Amino acid sequence: MSIDWLELEKTARAWTYEAAGLIKDSLSNPIHIEAKSNPDDLVTEVDRAIESFFYHKIQETFPEHHFLGEEGVAEELDSLNGTVWIIDPIDGTMNFVHQKYNFSISVAVYHDGKGMIGLVYDVMNDELFHAIRGRGAYLNSDELVPVKERPLHESIIGLNAKWLVQEKNPYRNPLRALVRDVRSIRSYGSAALEIAYVAADRLDGYISVNLSPWDYAAGIVLLEEVGCKASTFRGEHLDYLKKSTVIVGKPRLHKEMVSSYVGEEL
Incomplete structure (x- = not known):
């Protein structure tokens, strides 16, 4: 049926x-x-x-x-x-x-x-x-029109700044490197909204150390319709049955964040 x-x-x-x-x-x-x-x-x-x-x-x-x-x-x-x-x-x-x-x-x-x-x-x-x-x-x-690419140094990223200071966070150093090079970061406190903001071109990317499927499942559908990408920090497909690291963004920015910043130290 x-x-x-x-x-x-x-x-x-x-x-x-x-x-x-x-x-x-x-x-x-x-x-x-x-x-x-x-x-x-x-x-x-x-x-x-x-x-x-x-x-x-x-x-x-x-x-x-x-x-x-x-x-x-x-x-x-x-x-x-x-x-x-x-x-x-x-x-x-x-x-x-x-x-x-x-x-x-x-x-x-x-x-x-x-x-x-x-x-x-x-x-x-x-x-x-x-x-x-x-x-x-x-x-x-x-x-929503297909998103406009911006270089890393002109990009605004959604990121919880608390992860930058947590001593036991294994992603702290690569995240600090990313924050150093982007134009600015924002934290709105709702992962679903921040992913939707990437689709709507209000943010250029979004990163989370630990999200559940219900946080990102709807947003991924939005992203795919405007040409954005989503993956784990390693660039792998997201698993909708368990928690995961999540990195989303416009295609070139997503590739740059995964390969040059987050992925290198994992």
Whole structure:
């Protein structure tokens, strides 16, 4: 049975807007916060509620589809066979807790391992970055054009500066070399948004030492539609079933970052 990707994207988009409304409603109430793997790895009851919202919508509407999410409402997957929804209900939970701003909903649909639909929604700014494989990428109703290349010394990179000072971070020195040579770095606190910003030409590249698939799955679909590249620090394909280093950027910049800066010391 063939899948109508246009209709599926419309459904995913409608659910994303509905979920955003639930998140906004929650901001008027006290938020219960917990730490997961460390004191900076936060989760709230809103994260869990939004993931459950998507999970039950998918189960009711597409019972043959599979689900991969951050907060564990579904069983872990061991493959991407079939149609898989990969969802981060609130990407940038720390921003959600502290700022009530700069967080996103990330929704991806993959089919037999290929990214078919990618949605990254900036809830508070009402900006929806969205793409269907082979049909281009958009910011709301405006099509994103193929990105403009810039040399390294004119590039702005998304990067968490904390990694530059962590003594036990094995990537610290190559990242310092990269930061030395780029025009500037930025940190917005939402990986999905920062990857979407590369697709929208707001950033030239983005680097993360440790991301989960739901952080980058939707953004990769956007990137591919505008000609950008994504890989591990070693230049390998990203694995959508486990955590990974991630480096994304415009093609020439991505190649330069992988080969000349990050890859050389790994």
